[in-house]
Amino acid sequence: MLNDPLFIIAAIACLTVVAILILGIGTFGKGGEGSAKRSNKLMRYRIYAQAVAVALILLFVFMRRMGG
Template identity: 65%
Template sequence: MSDDPLFMLVALACAAVLIILMLGIGSFGVGGKTAHKYSNKLMRWRIGAQAVAIALILLFVWLRGGNG
């Protein structure tokens, strides 16, 4: 499965969601102007990246015959 390009794309999308989430949480922790400027924007980016990741996961399951 690790040589499947779609699986690698799904893994990359999930990693991107995790990185954006950690950056957003980190900016909440900093507080002040940094949090005001970046936190909400990063959480919006996370939602978009998460939607892409979910769509890719569903596509992967559908294309690989995930119905048993």
């Protein structure tokens, strides 16, 4: 499984989601209006990255079940 490039890409996508989440929470914790706007923007990016990660995971599972 670790030799499968699609698995590695999906894992990197998941780690990217976690990194964006941590940055967004950290920015939100600082306080201030500028931080709130930046945190809000980061959370939107997290949603997009999470959608990509879920799609990659589903593609990986589909490919594995089909024997690919």
